[in-house]
Amino acid sequence: xxxxxxxxxxxxxxxxxxxxxxxxxxxxxxxxxxxxxxAGLVGHNGAxxxxxxxxxxxxxxxxxxxxxxxxxxxxRSRARVRPLLGLAPQELALYPTATARENxxxxxxxxGMRRGEARHRIGQLADALVLGEVLDRRVRDLxxxxxxxxxxxxxxxxxxxxxxxxxxxxGADPVTRxxxxxxxxxxxxxxxxxxxxxxxxxxxxxxxxxxxxADHGRVVARGDRAxxxxxxxxxxxxxxxxxxxxxxxxxxxxVEIRREGSRLTITAPEPAAVLAPxxxxxxxxxxxxxxxxxxPPTLDDLYRRLVSA
Amino acid sequence: xxxxPGVRLAAEVRHQTILLARDPGPMIGYLVMGLLLIAATRPxxxxxxxxxxxxxxAGTDQAAAGMAVMFSLFALKVGAAHLLNERTWHTWxxxxxxxxxxxxxxxxxxxxxxxAVLAQQAVLFGVSAAAFGLHPTAGWPAxxxxxxxxxxxxxxxxxxxxxLARTPAQLSAAGDIFALLTAVLGGAIVPVDLLPGWLxxxxxxxxxxxxxxxxHCALTGTPAQLGRPLAVLGVFALAGAAIAALISARLRAPSxxxxxxxxx
Numbered sequence: 150x151x152x153x154x155x156x157x158x159x160x161x162x163x164x165x166x167x168x169x170x171x172x173x174x175x176x177x178x179x180x181x182x183x184x185x186x187x188a189g190l191v192g193h194n195g196a197x198x199x200x201x202x203x204x205x206x207x208x209x210x211x212x213x214x215x216x217x218x219x220x221x222x223x224x225r226s227r228a229r230v231r232p233l234l235g236l237a238p239q240e241l242a243l244y245p246t247a248t249a250r251e252n253x254x255x256x257x258x259x260x261g262m263r264r265g266e267a268r269h270r271i272g273q274l275a276d277a278l279v280l281g282e283v284l285d286r287r288v289r290d291l292x293x294x295x296x297x298x299x300x301x302x303x304x305x306x307x308x309x310x311x312x313x314x315x316x317x318x319x320g321a322d323p324v325t326r327x328x329x330x331x332x333x334x335x336x337x338x339x340x341x342x343x344x345x346x347x348x349x350x351x352x353x354x355x356x357x358x359x360x361x362x363a364d365h366g367r368v369v370a371r372g373d374r375a376x377x378x379x380x381x382x383x384x385x386x387x388x389x390x391x392x393x394x395x396x397x398x399x400x401x402x403x404v405e406i407r408r409e410g411s412r413l414t415i416t417a418p419e420p421a422a423v424l425a426p427x428x429x430x431x432x433x434x435x436x437x438x439x440x441x442x443x444x445p446p447t448l449d450d451l452y453r454r455l456v457s458a
Numbered sequence: 459x460x461x462x463p464g465v466r467l468a469a470e471v472r473h474q475t476i477l478l479a480r481d482p483g484p485m486i487g488y489l490v491m492g493l494l495l496i497a498a499t500r501p502x503x504x505x506x507x508x509x510x511x512x513x514x515x516a517g518t519d520q521a522a523a524g525m526a527v528m529f530s531l532f533a534l535k536v537g538a539a540h541l542l543n544e545r546t547w548h549t550w551x552x553x554x555x556x557x558x559x560x561x562x563x564x565x566x567x568x569x570x571x572x573x574a575v576l577a578q579q580a581v582l583f584g585v586s587a588a589a590f591g592l593h594p595t596a597g598w599p600a601x602x603x604x605x606x607x608x609x610x611x612x613x614x615x616x617x618x619x620x621x622l623a624r625t626p627a628q629l630s631a632a633g634d635i636f637a638l639l640t641a642v643l644g645g646a647i648v649p650v651d652l653l654p655g656w657l658x659x660x661x662x663x664x665x666x667x668x669x670x671x672x673x674h675c676a677l678t679g680t681p682a683q684l685g686r687p688l689a690v691l692g693v694f695a696l697a698g699a700a701i702a703a704l705i706s707a708r709l710r711a712p713s714x715x716x717x718x719x720x721x722x
Binding site for chain 2: 247256261
């Protein structure tokens with residue numbers, strides 16, 4: 150899969166800029182997502198994630214830059230692009246007085262699906278998203294998690310080629326989340342490019358998603374999770390039953406050593422490689438060793454590192 | 459799939475009909491109030507006719523036509539509220555992001571409301587005919603033509619109101635004032651001839667005036683007399699459509715649409 154390739158990208162945003170008054174929502178936002186790829190888009194509130202989704206959906210016109218879907222510019226080919234897009238916005242956007250089934254039917258109809266075709270697809274999605282028992286209940290009577298799943302279903306009904314999910318699991322319980330993530334994986338396996346915006350970084354592991362970190366209106370890191378994680382130092386947490394030896398890291402080594410009470414925390418690209426000679430050099434301390442825990446870098450660590458940088 | 463406007467329109471019409479049916483209270487209320495007021499005000503208008511030596515049936519005509527005009531204006535609020543709901547429920551952006559064009563979306567939402575307003579007038583005139591002997595001298599088709607033209611006016615005015623209002627409270631207040639003003643100026647409550655002079659002068663500026671004129675022509679005149687009021691109602695409808703289209707075009711500009719999002 151060529152994640153950054155111009156030829157295979159189903160969704161390609163380049164140099165997007167969008168200002169709302171003096172606030173800069175997008176400031177040179179670049180993102181390419183290939184068919185079949187799930188791109189996890191993370192970033193703090195106001196990083197530009199939602200504005201990017203709205204620009205891609207044609208709801209906001211960028212001041213400059215371009216979004217292409219299947220090679221077509223969103224701003225110039227709206228009528229041809231819209232059938233290819235599925236959007237589940239951050240806020241719930243459903244008809245509360247209508248039933249779940251009625252909500253699904255209207256969105257199916259808006260995407261040109263005939264009644265029989267829609268009925269079949271609604272059945273599939275109801276099974277996948279565990280909505281079968283609530284299809285004939287009014288949306289206002291559904292739980293928050295059920296509403297979230299329903300909203301995602303309305304975006305997936307017409308088998309979009311690009312699926313934009315903006316924080317779809319906010320407030321969702323674990324069962325809801327699992328069902329939704331499985332459905333998203335299925336959509337991607339079907340060949341869709343998925344942009345999955347979230348604050349819950351472990352979800353990206355479940356989705357086997359690539360990562361895009363947004364900060365101040367631009368993507369500051371993009372790529373495979375493992376490759377990006379390899380750039381983040383891991384930690385070794387060493388507990389002693391007395392104060393740890395007083396050791397310092399050589400300047401410029403990229404190693405950080407911190408003492409807190411009886412704990413020594415070593416942050417380094419390969420903390421185990423630092424710890425072994427350290428203990429060898431302090432045999433007295435080694436005798437008082439109580440526990441060693443090696444903590445590989447997490448997506449949270451990566452995110453904090455990128456955003457703080 | 460984008461080449462199926464019929465499917466999209468049918469889906470939108472079906473859905474809007476469901477939404478109207480789920481919340482029938484306001485429409486039923488405006489229908490019942492209309493019927494009650496026809497029954498309550500008819501003796502007053504009949505007595506007034508005796509004083510002015512008008513034909514005996516004119517009192518019934520005034521009551522039925524006046525209430526039909528006034529309560530269709532109130533029903534306008536129901537339609538406008540349904541359009542406004544799309545924004546408060548955040549579904550408006552979902553509709554805009556779909557392949558459905560702006561005109562398709564508005565048409566899909568407006569058609570069921572148009573039918574509801576027509577049905578309201580049909581019931582008001584039908585009950586007046588059955589209970590009070592109302593009989594349009596120009597014929598029922600002429601009366602139906604008036605109802606169609608007036609409903610179209612009401613629809614376009616409601617569309618404009620819905621796109622301008624930002625909150626249900628704004629819509630409710632502005633809708634009440636507009637409905638009452640248009641009805642009073644049109645002579646729906648007090649016949650225009652009995653209004654104060656300054657109101658009589660501005661009355662023709664109200665679409666309600668021409669609706670009442672059209673209804674009176676259908677009820678007591680001939681089909682030939684309908685030409686002028688129906689033409690004026692047509693102009694009002696076109697003007698309303700133009701305003702709605704203008705507002706719609708501005709709403710299609712995403713930045714303005716974002717600014718018009720409801721205050722939460």
